[in-house]
Amino acid sequence: MNRKKADKNDLGGKEITAVVFFILFMVFAGMIPDKLHLYDCMTGKQGLENIILAVIIKTVYGIVIAVLFLAVHIEGVLITMKNMKTDKKNITITIIVTGIFALAVFFGVFGMLNRSRFREQLYIRDKSELFGDISLMTECIKDLENDSYTEYMVNDYYFDRSKWISASGRGGSSYHYEYTLCGRYDGEKLFTAQIGKQEFERYKNELPVGFDVLVTVYDNSGFIRSIESTVDFDRTGSYEHLFELTVEDGKIIRSEKQGNMEIRNLTWCGFESGQHYDMKNSLFGINAEELTVYPYNTVQFDEICLYAVADGQYRRVSNIIYTDEIHK
16 A cells, blocks of 8 residues: 555656746757857858857747647547447547547647747748748858859948847747848848847947948848948048048048938038037038038138038938148
8 A cells, every 4th residue: 555655646746847847948948049149140151150059949849848738638538538438430430520620720720839930031032921930041051062153333321120029828928030131232122131139239230331341142041241441431430531631732622422321401500519419509501502612711710611401300421620720
């Protein structure tokens, strides 16, 4: 009697251990790609490797959870059937119905827990949502092996951020953001690709606007392979390099507009020393759209530069000429 009780107690301990392991697996396994920061980088070779690993982890996670749910369901059905007194015909029908329902449970649980984190790219590439990650992963593997890509010359970008459901269940839904970059040249759309969170923040500040940048995009997966700028300044520098001011024979001369950024209200502005950072500090404003030369021979201000409306607000769009440079 004591031995049987011990055996029962041992069995109960195993069951408890299995339940605890199952709960811990559900909590932590799905978080692995985030903890490894696999969604932060989606460009270049490192990005492809991150995407492949993330898809493998999430797919295995979804399958394991779905199989466990399926096993519990089947075990419950078998126990019920064992206790039922019915003929073979009804048992066969029950098995068929149960099998169909079991498959529905499997795919339902798998789809619910294995929500893709690449839905923006799946939409761009026109892939199915449930198993689209698998085909996307195979395309990333091809890109790693073949390094096949297309080159685009880009001078403008559009960044976007979308909110998606990460997982849903009886406890509610969790959400995540996905990010995309659209490359254009003179207004013509060339490509759109999903990028990582860190890349989204970095590219928004680092990529110049209106100046040529060479972008290569993988042919199979459609992710970005590389971005190489033809200039050595960032987004802020793009505004400040649209015009170049020089001094010739004591006169301030502006260049023609460089880059392809749209601007309005080009204006000569004069400032006291150190005040050029804000147009509101300007001591005067002279329309410069038709004037390539500062209209006065005498400069009574410490600093002169050009301002214009660019990207919806007044910004400095040239270098600064200081009085000392004029009177050398």
